[in-house]
Amino acid sequence: INIIIFVLLVNNFVLNVVNLFFICLLVIFLCSTSNIISFLLVLEWNGLLVVLIMFLCLSFNVSESVFIYFILNTLVFIIFLWGVVLSNEELIVLSLFLKLGFFPFIWWFPYLSDTLNYYLLFIFSVIQKLFPLLLIYWNSCIVLSSILIAVILNVFISLINLGYNQNNIKVFLAWSSNINYSWILYIFFKAWSYGFSYYWFYVLSFTVFVSFLNSVNEFWDQICVTNWLSLLVCLITFCSFSGFPPFIGFYYKVLFFSALEERGTFCKSYLVYMVLCGLFFIWNSFIYINMLFKLNINKWFFGVSDYSFIGYGLVIVYIFFSLYIIYI
Structure with missing residues (x-):
């Protein structure tokens, strides 16, 4: 029985790797083709491959999530197809917003995420979000003001x-993904290179964080890190997400402001961006500090020892430095 279980696990792992490889190939093909028929076909194949991976990875009691994503992917294909047939740019953008989980279709991804594994x-x-982002950017008929409205609503709701x-x-x-992709989408229209750099910095931070959670393999409420190296990786990742220098998260926030300033729109929309980014920094700092205390930090930093003052000092420096970054 153990041998059979092992073989099944190996087969599932191999299938997941193969499917992920084909999904990456499809995304690369979508980014390099200019034929609209190829866009439609590969977009549909991409969705079906993800449905197949969901069937392999998820248990039968969450088959509702697979069905919901299948229906959603079908709607994306139908709306996109009608947009192409009718030469209607608004329908095409609407279908891509549905694929991204942007406003007004902002709820489906957080709803499904609770039933997904980290893979x-x-x-x-x-x-799955790279191709819709690029296709929206390549669509020259989109009005930038409408993108800004969608980004602001998306960020506030998120x-x-x-x-x-x-x-x-x-x-x-x-x-959090919705917030970051809102910024990435808007930066794409301001400075392509900054937006693409922001995307890869975010991917790197997200990959490290998800890899850590997957290796711990516990519920977040029950997580208890007992290994010093794992704790260090977790702290660095949290600091990166909260925009704490000199970690990666700080640099992709700098890219956001640099892109706006380079294109001369920073002063025009100063109040809007300060309010949104201020809320973003405050919530991130508050939430990720909260997360830090879910770990077994008392054991490492705040125990009664000659080095306990180091833990208090690090947290105080983190809080004041975070506030400094917000109001700088």
Whole structure:
């Protein structure tokens, strides 16, 4: 029986790797083709491959999530097809917003994320969002003001829900993903190179964080890190997400402001960006500090020892430096 279970696990792992490889190939093909028929066919194949991976990775009691994603992917294909047939750019953009999980279709990804494992969460948060982002950017008929409105609504709704989902790490990451991809989409229209750099910095941070959670393999409420190296990786990742220098998260926030300033739109929309980014920094700092105390930090830093003052000092420096970064 153990041999059979081992063989099944190996087969599932191999199938997941193969499917992920084909999904990456399809995304690369989509980014390099200019034929609209090829776009439609590969977009549909991409969705079916993800459905297949969901069937392999998820148990039967969450088959509802697979069905919901299949229906959603079908709707994306139908709306995109009608947009092409009718030469309607609004329908095409609407279908891509549905694929991205942007406003007004912002709820489906956080709803599904609670039932996904970390492997699928990585696929949905990183690979599946690249092609819609690029296709929206390549669509020259989009008005930038409409993108800005969608980004602002997307960020505000995601920030509100971010505060209510601190104990569910998968849903939390889904809402955080919506915020980051909102910034990435808007930066694409301002400075392509900055937006693409932002995307890869975010992918790197997200990959490290999800890999850590997957290696721990516990519920977030029950997590207890007992290994010093794992704790260090976790702290660095949290600091990166909260925009704490000199980690990666700080640099992709710098890219955001640099792109706006380079294109001369920073001063025009100064109040809007300061309010949104201020909320973003405040919520991130508050939430990720909260997360730090879910770990077994008392054992490492705040125990009664000659070095306990180091732990208090690090937390105080983190808080004041985070506030400095917000108001700088």
